Amino acid sequence: MLNAKIPEGPLEKKWKNYQEHCKLVNPANKKKLDVIVIGTGLSGAPAAATLGELGYNVKVFFFQDTARRAHSVAAQGGINASKNYQNDGDNVFRHFYDTLKGGDFRSREANTYRLAEISANVIDQAVAQGVPFAREYGGVLANRSFGGVQVKRTFYAQGQTGQQMLLGAYSVLMRQIGLGHVKSYNRHEMLELVVIDGKARGIIARNLITGEIERHSAHAVILASGGYGKIYYLSTLAIGSNASAAWKAHRKGAFMAGVSWVQFHPTCLPQSGDYQSKLTLMSEALRNDGRIWVPKLKGDDRFPNDIPEEERDYYLERKYPAFGNLAPRDIASRSAKEQIDAGKGVGPNKNAVYLDFRDAIKEYGAEEIGDRYGNLFRMYEKITGMSPYKQPMMISPAAHFTMGGLWVDYELMTTIPGLYAIGEANFSDHGANRLGANSLLQASVDGYFIVPVTIGNYLSNDIRTGKIPTDTPEFDKAEEDAVERLKKFVSINGTKSAEYYHKQLGKIMFQHVGVSRSKKGIAKGIELIKELREDFWQNLKVPGGIYEVNSELEKAGRVADFLELAELMAHDAYDRDESCGAHFREEYQTEDGEALRNDEKYMYVSAWEYTGYGKVPKLHKEELTFEVVKPSVRSYK
Amino acid sequence: MNVTLKVWRQKDSKSKGHFETYKLNDLNPDMSFLEMLDVLNEKLIHEDKIPVEFDSDCREGICGQCGLTINGRPNGHHHHTTTCQMHMRHFEDGDTILVEPLRASAFTVIKDLKVDRSAMDRIMQAGGFISVHTGSAPDANSLPIGKMDAEDAFDSAACIGCGTCIATCKNSSAALFTSAKITQLATLPQGEIEREKRVVAMVDAMDAEGFGSCTNTEACEMECPQEISVTNIARMNFEYNRALLLGKK
Numbered sequence A: 001m002l003n004a005k006i007p008e009g010p011l012e013k014k015w016k017n018y019q020e021h022c023k024l025v026n027p028a029n030k031k032k033l034d035v036i037v038i039g040t041g042l043s044g045a046p047a048a049a050t051l052g053e054l055g056y057n058v059k060v061f062f063f064q065d066t067a068r069r070a071h072s073v074a075a076q077g078g079i080n081a082s083k084n085y086q087n088d089g090d091n092v093f094r095h096f097y098d099t100l101k102g103g104d105f106r107s108r109e110a111n112t113y114r115l116a117e118i119s120a121n122v123i124d125q126a127v128a129q130g131v132p133f134a135r136e137y138g139g140v141l142a143n144r145s146f147g148g149v150q151v152k153r154t155f156y157a158q159g160q161t162g163q164q165m166l167l168g169a170y171s172v173l174m175r176q177i178g179l180g181h182v183k184s185y186n187r188h189e190m191l192e193l194v195v196i197d198g199k200a201r202g203i204i205a206r207n208l209i210t211g212e213i214e215r216h217s218a219h220a221v222i223l224a225s226g227g228y229g230k231i232y233y234l235s236t237l238a239i240g241s242n243a244s245a246a247w248k249a250h251r252k253g254a255f256m257a258g259v260s261w262v263q264f265h266p267t268c269l270p271q272s273g274d275y276q277s278k279l280t281l282m283s284e285a286l287r288n289d290g291r292i293w294v295p296k297l298k299g300d301d302r303f304p305n306d307i308p309e310e311e312r313d314y315y316l317e318r319k320y321p322a323f324g325n326l327a328p329r330d331i332a333s334r335s336a337k338e339q340i341d342a343g344k345g346v347g348p349n350k351n352a353v354y355l356d357f358r359d360a361i362k363e364y365g366a367e368e369i370g371d372r373y374g375n376l377f378r379m380y381e382k383i384t385g386m387s388p389y390k391q392p393m394m395i396s397p398a399a400h401f402t403m404g405g406l407w408v409d410y411e412l413m414t415t416i417p418g419l420y421a422i423g424e425a426n427f428s429d430h431g432a433n434r435l436g437a438n439s440l441l442q443a444s445v446d447g448y449f450i451v452p453v454t455i456g457n458y459l460s461n462d463i464r465t466g467k468i469p470t471d472t473p474e475f476d477k478a479e480e481d482a483v484e485r486l487k488k489f490v491s492i493n494g495t496k497s498a499e500y501y502h503k504q505l506g507k508i509m510f511q512h513v514g515v516s517r518s519k520k521g522i523a524k525g526i527e528l529i530k531e532l533r534e535d536f537w538q539n540l541k542v543p544g545g546i547y548e549v550n551s552e553l554e555k556a557g558r559v560a561d562f563l564e565l566a567e568l569m570a571h572d573a574y575d576r577d578e579s580c581g582a583h584f585r586e587e588y589q590t591e592d593g594e595a596l597r598n599d600e601k602y603m604y605v606s607a608w609e610y611t612g613y614g615k616v617p618k619l620h621k622e623e624l625t626f627e628v629v630k631p632s633v634r635s636y637k
Numbered sequence B: 001m002n003v004t005l006k007v008w009r010q011k012d013s014k015s016k017g018h019f020e021t022y023k024l025n026d027l028n029p030d031m032s033f034l035e036m037l038d039v040l041n042e043k044l045i046h047e048d049k050i051p052v053e054f055d056s057d058c059r060e061g062i063c064g065q066c067g068l069t070i071n072g073r074p075n076g077h078h079h080h081t082t083t084c085q086m087h088m089r090h091f092e093d094g095d096t097i098l099v100e101p102l103r104a105s106a107f108t109v110i111k112d113l114k115v116d117r118s119a120m121d122r123i124m125q126a127g128g129f130i131s132v133h134t135g136s137a138p139d140a141n142s143l144p145i146g147k148m149d150a151e152d153a154f155d156s157a158a159c160i161g162c163g164t165c166i167a168t169c170k171n172s173s174a175a176l177f178t179s180a181k182i183t184q185l186a187t188l189p190q191g192e193i194e195r196e197k198r199v200v201a202m203v204d205a206m207d208a209e210g211f212g213s214c215t216n217t218e219a220c221e222m223e224c225p226q227e228i229s230v231t232n233i234a235r236m237n238f239e240y241n242r243a244l245l246l247g248k249k
């Protein structure tokens, strides 16, 4: 049984208790301690900057050319904080409850409560950095409601909240780098985690310009490497988003939890051809006025505007009259896929559904609708060449956010002592589904406020350790493994590119471990993944060499890890005989097609231990006990 | 559609570069420019050749990592767009397209179309921040900021750090990029305290990095994907002169 080390005391006192009793490192000793941070997103940049400011020696690694490009930059909608500035009855408890319920009661009460508890500080911090959030005429901050909650607790900066939050974090990071407290390694990729005497003590990294393999030691390592939704190939993530850092840690003993819990976003642009590299997210706000429909007739090829009202199926309004087009993301995504699978998909590839503004324009006028969504309409037209003022948009679901990740305890430490995971890379606060605008929050809270405190509790034992040498057998071995693998990639010299395998894997995952899953389908998926992986190691082609710029080599490494993680995701989905949150198992649904949770048997988090390449992983359980909240069943009918 | 590409190939920062010609047939006009390059690379891999190196990450116009010179213009012939947001439908069937890295005195080519823009980070390190410690911030609403000021600050803050302005400028000036940050922070009351120190440090860093001077051609504004206005540059100059007058340098 896994122990999450949850502090004693009532829910609202736990974090306070922890802080009052955890061990501290005095300022003079912090200088003697090295910390490595992987990632400069909204979790990594704050962690590196805050630790640098506290006096630790920090090294931060990331694969983009500058820290400001981490994929947090792409978040549009907003960030939640229960400040109750709107006086609409919001408070920490309500925020906590919404989060826990949104996650379908598959996350830890204590962590989730802390997320809500610290949320207000994040906004204060961001404003102090100069983040230009939206404001009211009187000068106070504006809020909107987001993701189906009943209060307005979302702070936003036009449609670029992630960018603005990240640039705030980037600015404090730049300051620490300028002061010499943080050393930054851009265009570097972490290839291996180095574990010495059971503790995380460093990494092997590749300089993506020279190809050089480098050793870096530290007293603790923090992974802030982001989500792995890119495993589906087509997703809202960035081209370089990956699971490699987390997977390397998993191979060295860090458990991964809830790995198959993936949120699919219902309003993304559909794939227009096989060449397509990503699916752009269109803000969910569009569903406030747009109506979603498909033709009633299978394979109806008429221009949408020519399809008469009575031949349209507004399936969300029909199935979920109370929420209609605003049904939660997983329901909206699943329903869209059902329609597409039933042959009612629209567009040249029959893989989309319509999101129609005709009625809204009729009711409010094109100008008013333009005021509300002009930016988004322009973006849509830029990409597709079609105007949403004149014909319905086409949208389809795409992989968007991974709730799963490295299992962490209350201190955000993984099962490897000294290895922390923060931001989207960990499994913690979101349970089986994430509430909109809660993940920018989680990344920030982890990076600014939690890990800088909890890491002291661990590092206080290391003040006399001295510098960790890099000329040890453990570093030798890790470097050897890393180089061996790179050599293997370039030596296969087959016929197919890494991109080819990634696309194939994406299709398998979408079909078998996607929006909805079944035992039979997953089993088939596992077979296909194994076959593909075998083929990969036989027929991969990576042109060029190791000690130079080589994007194909980078891709190969990422795809190789995805090919292993995919199987773990399949196992995770297979093992859980219930539907919860984003995990919809077709065998477990009510008569109306609602998710059927099984609290009796599955009120736990599945944390998986790596047992060897291609071997069945070992399941560990973290039982979830709900002391304050009674799990309820959601209904959107 | 069919196109002929003339692509800049350069082995590394020390080697000399040259153009190579590639023909691509049967492209879908709906594909993005970078997806077209993906198709080219897939083809090169199959032909046992070394693919073309180029940068991109978000592919939705927000991270600033892409950026190519297309037919002599940063991000091609459309104004206010990133390279990843360019689509093949904006070209004609049969076109010959010249593809080069972003060119500027302070950017070096790493390989093919990849360039080093880290000088831009160093300008930010010099002063592109408000010196606030984690945990020491007052309540966010304790400092009211007018809606218009907040929106102006946002407009400046929207810069994606892509370097298009620098590559567009005949002097390779980083004025638009630098002034956007200076203006954002000078517009907000939080940034007031370090106002003079910041502008002096950032302008000095910009000069030290080898960026040219701004001669007000305003070409940068025309191409900037985020439509950052040249009034930011005017504000930077004002702030700089003000700091000098106050004897802060």
Ligand SMILES: Cc1cc2nc3c(=O)[nH]c(=O)nc-3n(C[C@H](O)[C@H](O)[C@H](O)COP(=O)(O)OP(=O)(O)OC[C@H]3O[C@@H](n4cnc5c(N)ncnc54)[C@H](O)[C@@H]3O)c2cc1C
Pocket: A038, A039, A040, A041, A042, A043, A044, A061, A062, A063, A064, A070, A071, A072, A073, A074, A075, A076, A077, A078, A079, A080, A161, A162, A188, A189, A190, A191, A224, A225, A226, A227, A236, A237, A238, A242, A244, A245, A281, A400, A401, A422, A423, A424, A425, A436, A437, A438, A439, A440, A441, A443
């Ligand atoms: C399109 C989109 C819109 C979103 N909108 C919202 C929203 O409105 N509200 C909300 O709350 N959330 C939103 N999210 C989710 C949210 O943005 C993310 O969960 C969050 O930003 C993740 O931050 P992070 O720090 O964990 O990771 P990231 O920002 O992804 O950063 C990952 C970092 O790790 C580095 N890295 C990764 N692997 C390696 C490696 N092997 N070696 C070295 N470095 C590595 C990268 O270089 C990068 O710096 C959205 C997500 C997407 C994709």
Ligand code: SF4
Pocket: B158, B159, B160, B161, B162, B163, B164, B165, B166, B176, B177, B180, B223, B224, B225, B226, B227, B228
């Ligand atoms: S000012 Fe515009 S062109 Fe220049 S870096 Fe910023 S976004 Fe790019």
Ligand code: FES
Pocket: B055, B056, B057, B058, B059, B060, B061, B062, B063, B064, B065, B066, B067, B082, B083, B084, B085
């Ligand atoms: S790839 Fe991010 S802006 Fe083009």
